[in-house]
Amino acid sequence: MTLDTVDRATQTPDEEQPFLELGLKDDEYAKVRAILGRRPTQTELAMYSIMWSEHCSYKSSKVYFSREFGRIPKGDSMLVGMGENAGVVGVGEGLAVTFKVESHNHPSYVEPYQGAATGIGGIVRDILTMGARPILVMDPLRFGDADHPDTKRVLPGIVAGIGGYGNCLGLPNIGGEVVFDPSYQGNPLVNALCLGVMPVDRIQLSAARGVGNIVVLLGAKTGRDGIGGVSVLASATFDDDGPARRPSVQVGDPFMEKLLIEACLEMYDAELVQGIQDLGGAGLTCALTETSAAGKSGMHAYLERVPLREASMEPHEILASESQERMLAIVTPDDLPSVLAIAEKWGVLGTAIGEVTDGDRLIVTWHDEVVVDVPPGSLADDGPIYERPTARPADQDALAATPLPDYPTATKELLLRMVASPNLCSRRWVVEQYDRVVMGDTVLAWPEDAGVVRLSEETNLGIALATDGNGRYTRLDPYAGAQLALAEAYRNVATTGAVPIAITDCLNFGSPEDPGVMWQFAEATRGLADACIELGIPVTGGNVSFYNQTGTTAINPTPVVGVLGLLDDVTRRTPMGWREEGLTLLVLGETFDELGGSEWAWAEHRHLGGRPPAVDLAREKVLGEVLVTGSRDGLLAAAHDLSDGGLAQALVESSLRHGVGAQVEFDGGIDAFVQLFSESAGRCLVAVPAAYELAFTQLCGARGLPWTRLGLTGGDSVDIDGVFTAPLAELRAAYEGTLPALFGPLAGATRDAPAAPAL
Amino acid sequence: MTPRIGVVTFPGSLDDRDAQRAVRLAGAEPVALWHGDASLHGVDAVVLPGGFSYGDYLRCGAIARFAAVMGTIVEQAANGLPVLGICNGFQVLCESHLLPGALTRNQHLHFINRDQRLRIESTSTVWTSEYAEGQDIVVPVKNGEGCYVADEKTLDELEASGRVVARYVGGNPNGSSRDIAGIANAAGNVVGLMPHPEHAIEDLTGPGTDGLTFFTSVLKRLVDA
Numbered sequence: 001m002t003l004d005t006v007d008r009a010t011q012t013p014d015e016e017q018p019f020l021e022l023g024l025k026d027d028e029y030a031k032v033r034a035i036l037g038r039r040p041t042q043t044e045l046a047m048y049s050i051m052w053s054e055h056c057s058y059k060s061s062k063v064y065f066s067r068e069f070g071r072i073p074k075g076d077s078m079l080v081g082m083g084e085n086a087g088v089v090g091v092g093e094g095l096a097v098t099f100k101v102e103s104h105n106h107p108s109y110v111e112p113y114q115g116a117a118t119g120i121g122g123i124v125r126d127i128l129t130m131g132a133r134p135i136l137v138m139d140p141l142r143f144g145d146a147d148h149p150d151t152k153r154v155l156p157g158i159v160a161g162i163g164g165y166g167n168c169l170g171l172p173n174i175g176g177e178v179v180f181d182p183s184y185q186g187n188p189l190v191n192a193l194c195l196g197v198m199p200v201d202r203i204q205l206s207a208a209r210g211v212g213n214i215v216v217l218l219g220a221k222t223g224r225d226g227i228g229g230v231s232v233l234a235s236a237t238f239d240d241d242g243p244a245r246r247p248s249v250q251v252g253d254p255f256m257e258k259l260l261i262e263a264c265l266e267m268y269d270a271e272l273v274q275g276i277q278d279l280g281g282a283g284l285t286c287a288l289t290e291t292s293a294a295g296k297s298g299m300h301a302y303l304e305r306v307p308l309r310e311a312s313m314e315p316h317e318i319l320a321s322e323s324q325e326r327m328l329a330i331v332t333p334d335d336l337p338s339v340l341a342i343a344e345k346w347g348v349l350g351t352a353i354g355e356v357t358d359g360d361r362l363i364v365t366w367h368d369e370v371v372v373d374v375p376p377g378s379l380a381d382d383g384p385i386y387e388r389p390t391a392r393p394a395d396q397d398a399l400a401a402t403p404l405p406d407y408p409t410a411t412k413e414l415l416l417r418m419v420a421s422p423n424l425c426s427r428r429w430v431v432e433q434y435d436r437v438v439m440g441d442t443v444l445a446w447p448e449d450a451g452v453v454r455l456s457e458e459t460n461l462g463i464a465l466a467t468d469g470n471g472r473y474t475r476l477d478p479y480a481g482a483q484l485a486l487a488e489a490y491r492n493v494a495t496t497g498a499v500p501i502a503i504t505d506c507l508n509f510g511s512p513e514d515p516g517v518m519w520q521f522a523e524a525t526r527g528l529a530d531a532c533i534e535l536g537i538p539v540t541g542g543n544v545s546f547y548n549q550t551g552t553t554a555i556n557p558t559p560v561v562g563v564l565g566l567l568d569d570v571t572r573r574t575p576m577g578w579r580e581e582g583l584t585l586l587v588l589g590e591t592f593d594e595l596g597g598s599e600w601a602w603a604e605h606r607h608l609g610g611r612p613p614a615v616d617l618a619r620e621k622v623l624g625e626v627l628v629t630g631s632r633d634g635l636l637a638a639a640h641d642l643s644d645g646g647l648a649q650a651l652v653e654s655s656l657r658h659g660v661g662a663q664v665e666f667d668g669g670i671d672a673f674v675q676l677f678s679e680s681a682g683r684c685l686v687a688v689p690a691a692y693e694l695a696f697t698q699l700c701g702a703r704g705l706p707w708t709r710l711g712l713t714g715g716d717s718v719d720i721d722g723v724f725t726a727p728l729a730e731l732r733a734a735y736e737g738t739l740p741a742l743f744g745p746l747a748g749a750t751r752d753a754p755a756a757p758a759l
Numbered sequence: 760m761t762p763r764i765g766v767v768t769f770p771g772s773l774d775d776r777d778a779q780r781a782v783r784l785a786g787a788e789p790v791a792l793w794h795g796d797a798s799l800h801g802v803d804a805v806v807l808p809g810g811f812s813y814g815d816y817l818r819c820g821a822i823a824r825f826a827a828v829m830g831t832i833v834e835q836a837a838n839g840l841p842v843l844g845i846c847n848g849f850q851v852l853c854e855s856h857l858l859p860g861a862l863t864r865n866q867h868l869h870f871i872n873r874d875q876r877l878r879i880e881s882t883s884t885v886w887t888s889e890y891a892e893g894q895d896i897v898v899p900v901k902n903g904e905g906c907y908v909a910d911e912k913t914l915d916e917l918e919a920s921g922r923v924v925a926r927y928v929g930g931n932p933n934g935s936s937r938d939i940a941g942i943a944n945a946a947g948n949v950v951g952l953m954p955h956p957e958h959a960i961e962d963l964t965g966p967g968t969d970g971l972t973f974f975t976s977v978l979k980r981l982v983d984a
Binding site: 160163164167168169170253254255256258259346347431432433434435436437438439440441442443454457570571744745 | 770771773774776777780809810811813814815816867869870871872873899901903955957958960961963964965
């Protein structure tokens with residue numbers, strides 16, 4: 001086949017090009033021609049189709065970033081905001097942390113193990129790119145019904161992939177979510193969060209500057225895997241041929257990534273790197289265009305120098321390949337030998353593939369023939385932007401008006417069914433496959449409200465992280481649902497005693513070409529931005545995942561919010577379970593009759609309707625302040641946020657944590673069923689030593705935070721006076737039994753003793 | 760003089776910093792050793808840490824065994840150098856034939872991480888001398904290939920000579936023969952252990968401090984020597 005060079009493109013202006021097949025629309029193709037003043041070469045066409053895909057260009061969501069997130073004050077601690085690979089937040093003591101959550105939804109449905117594994121690999125490289133050492137990962141996951149046959153294919157593969165990659169990198173997995181709902185059938189959500197830490201003066205940026213500087217490709221060889229991942233998989237709706245797209249899924253090598261991490265960190269510390277960018281979605285195309293566009297520089301890449309797995313690869317394949325475990329570094333000619341020496345020390349391939357040039361063109365040659373000659377900004381920054389039509393779905397009002405099923409009497413049997421239901425049961429089957437302790441700084445991990453990790457052994461400075469999202473709430477009211485996701489993650493972080501300081505978000509939605517989905521997206525981003533402003537917490541970055549639908553059926557809109565908190569002293573953290581008898585149990589906040597979209601309505605009746613719980617952000621803020629102060633002053637023995645499954649779930653989880661029960665007495669007024677299963681927001685269950693009860697309730701009173709005395713810790717049951725007594729042994733069997741029954745027995749449970757409950 | 764304990768970093772080692780921390784908290788001086796450097800830099804004992812050396816490719820520990828540093832360690836171990844292999848380090852010791860048997864894929868085929876109860880079966884090794892015989896301890900276990908296997912004769916010999924160092928109690932996490940969690944060589948200076956004592960050295964970050972005694976045991980031996 002003839003090489004389609006720039007010269008040839010100029011000479012054959014009318015040659016037909018397969019732009020539609022590559023995902024470009026008529027007007028987008030016309031725009032490419034206008035930018036170049038000629039038809040694009042085959043290679044250029046491939047590059048534009050990738051970079052202008054929804055996944056890379058954010059063409060449907062970009063207007064909302066400026067309109068909604070642009071309103072949120074940045075705050076004092078944000079050092080790098082949205083736009084770079086991940087936001088960076090100063091945390092004191094000369095340290096900065098960077099964190100971000102991203103989706104890898106479509107690849108994980110097509111090939112669960114590799115899809116999920118490379119999702120971890122990708123987000124870890126984003127964090128590494130900022131100059132940070134990655135120190136933890138988290139995984140918010142969503143699947144179809146727990147007993148659906150395909151869930152048995154997808155879930156074990158995804159969990160094994162996350163574990164297989166993250167464990168091999170030596171990154172503790174400190175939490176996440178596992179949610180089942182039929183709307184995710186055929187569209188599982190695999191979101192991955194990574195956080196890294198660095199000295200403030202080690203922050204790296206992606207700009208390629210300095211004429212004559214060398215462009216170095218580090219890491220794995222480039223192969224044919226993952227070609228078209230972003231345009232084929234991430235930017236289109238699935239039809240029936242999902243698994244047939246397997247060649248578009250990348251294959252991970254965590255060992256190479258571990259070496260890449262160590263090599264890059266050594267280069268950063270030696271101040272050898274002028275600019276750096278990871279290769280993820282859109283591979284070399286993205287890295288070359290983004291680094292040169294960010295530096296407002298020209299660049300010349302010699303494609304034949306790229307080390308290949310298959311010698312027969314063509315230029316457009318090399319540029320589009322999404323082979324994993326690669327980074328692009330810009331270094332001075334003087335530093336090049338040192339950079340290559342460090343790469344060699346770690347067994348990482350380092351290859352000079354180009355240089356920064358004068359001017360503003362990205363030139364790519366293939367054995368001296370020019371195959372690409374473009375302004376890099378036209379690919380990286382000037383992609384199409386759409387203000388997609390929005391329309392409130394016709395069924396939105398009917399959904400809100402759907403009456404709830406009749407409330408039952410609260411019984412032990414109901415409680416046992418609820419704690420055994422797929423969305424409320426123990427996640428031990430999943431998290432035991434993740435290394436949660438490597439690096440030796442994990443202070444809290446699952447099943448705690450938030451993960452807590454120590455940053456400094458000298459000062460005990462640490463961070464807390466939680467992710468939350470509720471697709472049912474967001475389906476019922478996208479504005480409120482997004483706010484509730486933020487409120488819950490914020491509350492979870494504060495529950496451990498950490499001060500919430502920043503958020504990242506992963507916005508998982510259906511097709512942006514559906515006006516109903518776009519309305520959900522618009523409402524959710526508006527709600528999230530309003531809530532950030534009210535809580536005074538900035539967005540550092542995140543990710544949008546559209547096209548999560550099969551045919552015309554979209555997933556429940558699922559904004560997942562990750563909140564970062566800061567603890568001056570991690571030894572002061574508040575755990576979720578109580579160890580002692582005789583502690584006073586209090587519920588902070590107020591319980592209302594709010595069961596719309598609740599876990600009870602879903603688990604017992606497959607009912608989705610009504611209104612989600614009311615949002616009261618002022619209350620969330622006060623609750624957070626009380627929890628942080630209570631933790632700092634040493635007043636709290638335990639605290640557990642109330643959310644899915646309500647007070648009943650929190651009582652069971654906190655009791656089972658260390659095998660100490662709860663003796664509860666309701667003071668009439670509200671029905672016991674509502675007390676136990678309502679999902680009113682802005683609430684937390686706390687256990688306070690009797691000696692501190694007065695001091696703590698006075699703290700609540702001073703801040704205007706309502707509280708209710710529930711009873712005492714102790715005994716071997718969750719006892720609701722006059723309602724029911726549920727023995728812990730029965731609760732544990734129900735809570736722990738569900739996932740092993742669905743996905744296979746727990747390790748060690750089949751021999752001489754049951755699996756150890758300690759954790 | 761403070762004893763110096765080396766911790767080897769192979770490409771893909773993950774718990775090397777954690778092992779160094781354990782050495783430090785036990786009161787010894789941690790010394791980083793590099794796989795490609797045959798010198799042990801005069802250390803008094805060596806820890807082979809957990810992780811996925813060389814990606815666990817080919818077979819866990821099979822490539823690490825040929826690292827330059829391992830040649831020296833095998834040689835010095837014969838002269839009594841205390842060596843503790845944790846998890847991947849245990850796999851390396853078996854591949855190096857410093858210990859008998861092999862670690863194979865967990866019977867249930869999953870990676871597993873949990874706080875695990877162990878019984879210390881032998882206090883006659885340099886790494887366990889400060890425990891009480893039969894003492895129960897809790898340390899994290901985390902492995903994908905931790906199922907210890909050996910032929911019946913070898914297992915019988917290990918049992919008869921008191922070389923089973925630790926056994927899983929309250930559930931076997933990986934299907935190991937006879938619930939074996941760790942073994943020693945005949946001299947008691949080389950110990951391989953699948954669970955991670957270096958992750959049970961602080962109340963803040965582990966299930967307790969039960970694991971620290973592995974490190975204080977060797978330290979006491981080195982100081983007394």
